[in-house]
Amino acid sequence: MDWKNEFIDFCIKKKALKFGFFKLKSGRISPYFFNSGVLSSGIEITKIGLLYAQSIINSKIEFDVLFGPAYKGIPIVVSTAMALKKDYYLNIPYAFNRKEYKKHGEKGDIIGNNIKNKKIIILDDVITSGKAIHYSIKTIEKNEAQISSIFVLLDRQEQGKRELSTINCLNDKKKYNITSIITIQDLINYLLKDNILKRYVPALIQYRKQYGIY
Incomplete structure (x- = not known):
């Protein structure tokens, strides 16, 4: 899709x-690395929020609250809530977690909207x-x-505590769907069309053969 290529180009x-060559938290050496933290200007985070809002609306999923894992998920939920209000007239609350449980004041490990019994x-x-997303699942549960x-x-569609487009929860083994703006395959398809960047494709394909899920 054009918007996928536009996002990769961006x-x-x-x-x-x-x-x-980048060493990941898992210890794997990856031929590519994505850091959303550098997308930190008003224009950039607005674009990110709109992408999420479009994907959420297109999914037709029922939900009550947006949840952003600390720390990078925090600006994401804020910008997405703003995009849903501005472009789709939906006033959706958001919440995010603390890294440490707070024992005074408002207390707890969640900041923002009360998520109990919410979707x-x-x-x-x-x-x-x-692996990392399991912390958020545990907090929500x-x-x-x-x-x-x-x-x-x-x-990145890599082997671990998941299947191709789902992830297992911790308690009852229910599978939760994962919707992505882009995948590693979208990235490979984009690079193949660029005469300069396509030199990175063999390394990505080899990495996916070693660690990927299909």
């Missing part, structure tokens, strides 16, 4: 998407093996809320 120009969409920047779906900018 990320490369802003240096949010880089190619080379939640998790918004994060990247999903790899699914502990607060007695229901997860409707998970939305990410980039799905």
Whole structure:
């Protein structure tokens, strides 16, 4: 799709998407790296919010609250809530987690809207093996809320605690759907059409053969 290519082009120009050799949290050496943290201006975060809002509306998923995992998920849920209000006239509340449980003041491990008994969409920047997102799932389950779906900018589609487009929850083994703006395959398709950038394709294909899920 044109908007997928537009987003990849945007990320490369802003240096949010880089190619080379990068050691991931998992210890794997990746030929590419995505860092949404550099998309930090008003124009950039507005664009990100609109992409998420469009994807959420297109999914037709029922939900009550947007949830952003600390820390990169926080500006994502704020910008998405604003985009849903501005472009779709939906006044959707959001929440995000603390890294540490607060024992005074408002207390708890959630800031923002009360998520108990609500239908939640998790918004994060990247999903790899699914290990990191489990912390958010655990937090939401502990607060007695229901997860409707998970939305990410980039799905690296790597082996781990998940299948191709789903991830298992911790308690009852229910599978939650993952919707991504782009995947590693979208990235490969984009690079193949660029005479300069296509030199990175063999490394991405080899990496996917080693760690990818299909």
